[in-house]
Amino acid sequence: MRGVLWLSVLALGAAQAQLADRPLMVEARVPKAPTVATGASGGVLTYEVWLTNLEQRELKWTRLEVLDARGGTLQVLADTALWRDLSRPGQGTIGMADRPRLGPQQRAVLFLRGPITGEAPRELRHRLTIVDSVGTRTLTMRPVAVAHDAVVIGPPLRGGNWYVANGPSNTSGHRRAQIPVDGVPAIAQRFAIDYVILDSAFKTFRGDSSKNESYYAEDQDALAVADGIVVATKDSIPENVPGINSRAVPITLETVGGNHVILDIGSGRFAFYAHLRPGSLRVKVGDRVRRGAVVGKVGNSGNSTEPHLHFHISDGNSPLGSEGLPYLHDQFELVGTCKAFGAGCAAQAPVTRRRLLPVDNEVIRFPK
Numbered sequence: 001m002r003g004v005l006w007l008s009v010l011a012l013g014a015a016q017a018q019l020a021d022r023p024l025m026v027e028a029r030v031p032k033a034p035t036v037a038t039g040a041s042g043g044v045l046t047y048e049v050w051l052t053n054l055e056q057r058e059l060k061w062t063r064l065e066v067l068d069a070r071g072g073t074l075q076v077l078a079d080t081a082l083w084r085d086l087s088r089p090g091q092g093t094i095g096m097a098d099r100p101r102l103g104p105q106q107r108a109v110l111f112l113r114g115p116i117t118g119e120a121p122r123e124l125r126h127r128l129t130i131v132d133s134v135g136t137r138t139l140t141m142r143p144v145a146v147a148h149d150a151v152v153i154g155p156p157l158r159g160g161n162w163y164v165a166n167g168p169s170n171t172s173g174h175r176r177a178q179i180p181v182d183g184v185p186a187i188a189q190r191f192a193i194d195y196v197i198l199d200s201a202f203k204t205f206r207g208d209s210s211k212n213e214s215y216y217a218e219d220q221d222a223l224a225v226a227d228g229i230v231v232a233t234k235d236s237i238p239e240n241v242p243g244i245n246s247r248a249v250p251i252t253l254e255t256v257g258g259n260h261v262i263l264d265i266g267s268g269r270f271a272f273y274a275h276l277r278p279g280s281l282r283v284k285v286g287d288r289v290r291r292g293a294v295v296g297k298v299g300n301s302g303n304s305t306e307p308h309l310h311f312h313i314s315d316g317n318s319p320l321g322s323e324g325l326p327y328l329h330d331q332f333e334l335v336g337t338c339k340a341f342g343a344g345c346a347a348q349a350p351v352t353r354r355r356l357l358p359v360d361n362e363v364i365r366f367p368k
């Protein structure tokens with residue numbers, strides 16, 4: 001009996017040694033390589049790391065090091081700092097401590113927004129630390145190339161004061177909206193902005209809040225941000241009555257952007273203008289437009305609670321089935337900031353910003 005027990009312990013020890021020696025069975029990848037974006041506080045890299053467990057036992061992701069090509073450390077996220085920005089596709093909202101624990105065939109998505117100090121790297125390396133019943137192991141992922149060609153564009157709107165709602169950050173609803181279209185999950189809205197106009201009291205409307213006409217953004221001109229070709233349009237979706245749940249049509253992949261225009265601005269970049277007023281489109285598919293041309297009027301159609309312009313740039317002719325790319329506006333003025341939508345707002349003396357991506361909660365003014 002004693003001998004059998006001794007043998008089985010020995011066998012278990014051998015099995016553990018074998019497990020520790022072979023490569024960890026995971027899929028770790030960056031689905032969309034980042035492009036450097038420049039905001040008011042400097043360069044940032046906004047992208048995701050996917051980790052999928054292909055082992056037959058639970059793994060726990062405890063640490064991520066982001067390194068440049070020379071091995072210099074750019075960012076370290078460990079434990080709660082890592083888990084805070086993890087999501088678990090298909091598993092709904094789960095507690096922070098459970099997010100890094102991946103059962104067999106489960107995936108975690110890490111939303112990264114890493115600041116760049118000094119020169120932006122050409123390449124990123126990622127070293128993951130993963131703990132399981134066998135021990136603690138590190139995995140170095142294949143290098144990821146960094147693009148440096150964020151497009152410089154003109155204004156999508158005139159004047160101001162435009163509030164940058166759900167704008168570039170690591171936590172906005174746009175940023176976290178990973179949506180599978182035709183079987184491919186993508187984040188078209190990674191750098192999207194919902195623009196509304198604020199008055200001096202930081203309100204978006206005057207008078208009756210149930211009427212679209214009461215909102216300052218309603219019927220404003222949406223402008224071509226660059227020379228381009230119109231590659232998609234949608235019109236004739238009625239406007240919603242302003243409100244959280246008052247959609248005029250059922251919201252599907254077809255109607256979510258409401259009346260919209262997609263402009264091919266070249267080099268694999270597509271500008272998307274959503275929620276326009278029905279009947280306001282000034283362009284049709286195939287039209288060549290010049291920078292500054294009116295493409296339509298801001299409205300409240302599709303998945304929208306009040307008149308606003310949803311604007312983003314992505315890498316494909318599809319509102320949501322494409323990957324969001326950063327862009328830099330050649331000029332705007334920063335005139336204030338808010339803590340949240342219509343809350344904690346403060347005006348400031350205008351500061352001219354050049355070749356920057358607006359950031360979530362800024363209040364900005366475009367040239368008239």
Ligand SMILES: [Zn+2]
Pocket residue numbers: 166174192193194310311
């Ligand atoms: Zn939006």
